[in-house]
Amino acid sequence: MIEEITCIECPIGCTVEVTVEGGKAVSVRGNGCNRGKAYAESEVTCPVRVVTSTVRTEDGYMVPVKTSKPVRKAAMFEVMKKINAVHPSLPLSEGEVLVRGIDGDADLIVTGKAAK
Numbered sequence: 001m002i003e004e005i006t007c008i009e010c011p012i013g014c015t016v017e018v019t020v021e022g023g024k025a026v027s028v029r030g031n032g033c034n035r036g037k038a039y040a041e042s043e044v045t046c047p048v049r050v051v052t053s054t055v056r057t058e059d060g061y062m063v064p065v066k067t068s069k070p071v072r073k074a075a076m077f078e079v080m081k082k083i084n085a086v087h088p089s090l091p092l093s094e095g096e097v098l099v100r101g102i103d104g105d106a107d108l109i110v111t112g113k114a115a116k
């Protein structure tokens with residue numbers, strides 16, 4: 001089976017063709033660089049994404065957060081459940097870990113200031 005993927009690793013957006021056999025990428029064509037090869041192989045085997053969201057503090061402020069690394073798309077529902085269950089208290093500082101190991105070795109970290 002051949003899967004066609006648009007690489008999102010840089011603005012060029014190469015169209016990459018991945019031949020998949022037995023759930024594994026056996027060949028990659030059309031990638032302009034090795035980053036695209038790695039991205040395409042990941043997309044057909046275990047796609048991952050950085051999650052950006054917000055959490056509500058105990059006293060109702062919204063705080064921007066993101067995962068420190070890409071998390072598995074297959075785990076996205078569970079990751080969002082964990083994010084929605086977090087209600088930290090202020091003060092918070094940028095880079096502070098709110099949930100360690102939210103998926104694998106990815107943490108949930110604060111990325112900005114609290115706002116109402």
Ligand code: SF4
Pocket residue numbers: 007008009010011012013014030031032033034035036037
């Ligand atoms: S394959 Fe390389 S050059 Fe092409 S979009 Fe991906 S990162 Fe950019």
